[in-house]
Amino acid sequence: MIRFHVHVTTHDLPVSVATYSGLFGPPAVEKADYAKWEPAGFPVIFAVSTRKRAAGLDHLGIKADSEDELRAPRAALQAAGLAQVEQRGAECCYVRADKVWVTDPNGIPWELYAGAGSIEVFGDDARPSTTDACCATGTAGRSLVSLGPKRL
Numbered sequence: 001m002i003r004f005h006v007h008v009t010t011h012d013l014p015v016s017v018a019t020y021s022g023l024f025g026p027p028a029v030e031k032a033d034y035a036k037w038e039p040a041g042f043p044v045i046f047a048v049s050t051r052k053r054a055a056g057l058d059h060l061g062i063k064a065d066s067e068d069e070l071r072a073p074r075a076a077l078q079a080a081g082l083a084q085v086e087q088r089g090a091e092c093c094y095v096r097a098d099k100v101w102v103t104d105p106n107g108i109p110w111e112l113y114a115g116a117g118s119i120e121v122f123g124d125d126a127r128p129s130t131t132d133a134c135c136a137t138g139t140a141g142r143s144l145v146s147l148g149p150k151r152l
């Protein structure tokens with residue numbers, strides 16, 4: 001199953017958790033700096049965290065149960081000319097997963113990811129970068145922004 005993913009930065013996690021719990025029910029994951037909802041019957045994974053300075057949209061994404069389900073979306077992004085940055089075994093947002101990152105023509109980072117195992121820390125991939133994406137950095141220290149999307 002493929003689900004849409006939205007990650008928002010918040011300055012007040014308890015207020016955000018209370019607000020979004022009213023919409024989605026109790027969080028599936030709740031940490032001191034992060035909360036995530038995966039409501040049954042609603043194909044979205046919604047997360048909030050306090051990891052960035054500016055509040056607002058952090059990134060969008062698509063989560064799949066398998067790499068096979070991501071073939072068509074990845075091919076579509078490649079056909080659109082968007083540079084892809086691959087991360088194998090990325091540790092971010094309390095999850096270990098294989099990911100592909102792109103930046104859309106509006107500068108919004110997108111992650112496509114499959115396979116997930118929970119981890120106890122936010123993740124080593126959550127290091128600072130020039131991108132607004134939660135955990136994404138490119139290969140050899142280059143950020144998604146430096147790789148940039150190919151403008152359509």
